[in-house]
Amino acid sequence: MPRPHRDQHLPPRTPRILHLDVDAFLASVEQARHPHLRGRPVVVGGPPTSRNLVMSCSYEARAVGVRPGMRAREAARLCPRAVFLPGDAQAANAKREEVARLLLEVSPRVEVASIDDFFVDLTGTGRLLGCAFEVAAALQQRIRAEAQVPVTIGLGTSRTLARLAGKLGKPGGVAEVLPGAERAFLAHLPVEHLPGVGHAVRGKLASFHIKTVGQLALVSREVLFATFGSLGLTLHARALGEDDEPVQGTCWLDEQGRLALRPPQSIRRDSTFEPEEGRREQLEAMLAWLVDRAAARLRGHGLLAGSLEVRLVHVDTRTPAQKRAHPREALLRARRRLPAPTASTTALEQHALLLLRGLPRRRALVKRVGLTLLHLRDSAGHQGELFSDPQRDRSLAESRGGSHADRAAALERALDGLRARHGFGKVLRGASLPLLGEHPLERDGFVLRTPSLNQ
16 A cells, blocks of 8 residues: 555646756766766866856856856856866766666656756656655655766646746755645746746846736736737746646657657757857868768658758957847858758758858858758658669669669768767768868867867
């Protein structure tokens, strides 16, 4: 007979949503990898001798004012004892999968919301597992012991409330909004804590003298819709504690016991130049490298891309007034739908370079180049083609068997297999070779400005 607990008196199917956030994720991963760093200030984002930004920092560093987003040089001034590390994307992904495995042991519905936060649906688990708060506390201790990373957990009757509870529990706490207490909890909460209220929305609400979620809840849906559009309706519902968005199961264990993740809806890769870059061959080589990484992940999920976008960010030399008038002027982007969905690195690279070359030229250095693969769809496998070769290659295709497209697909599979065994950086395509003299090359690829996020 199950042990009596607090939640057993709740109405049947009362939502019990858990939100888990790994505290100072990238820094915590480094402390887990290097136990001698525990208790010491750790800053992830590169050495302070360059213009790197702080990607993550431990709470020992935050205690003296270091914050993500500030320049590494400023972080070193605030915390001279800090240990600066570049970070490791592969180690971070492995730690995320380790945490996800532990969460799957308490519920089959686990959503990986980002690299460091998760949602777990505990609805209906009370008879088996007991009180949700006790489950959360035990889960926190187990993750700390086995995954060696600190986590904060929030509990509520919706995703929004669970996330807000977790914010108040940081760092390293377990916080719960009890069922029935949602409106009281939200009433005096600063409005900027509500998901969806960014800097611009907060400023607009402040002009209406709306500073708390309770005040926002008193505004009619019509007024919020007229002011913010569909976002206003979402904010009104959240201010009332209404959020029926379900937890999506995005990970599970396959038949071999390996963790499987739901395929992404888009794949994005960006790289920042340090120092800024003006040579066209370097821009194209970096874009080709980003395409190579994105296409490999696309094939790994068995997907095809239907369109792609290329982005270029220049050094902004405008005056503050000009920046306020046109805040996104430094960003150039171009998007195109592909003639046919593809996962071919060669095809995606050709289209990406065409988009890059079509962007307006500016007399300014480039800060960042990026790529996004969009309109992803499942691949049914490679379909052999009889007549895809140009006339000049047809005799060669017949002598070697298969079309040019068939041989290209076989080459992609062979290349993916080599990289899986020996490391992504062990095999380079010709278009990326100009990067060799500019960036260190390791087993998993080029070491770029923010290696903690390189994938």
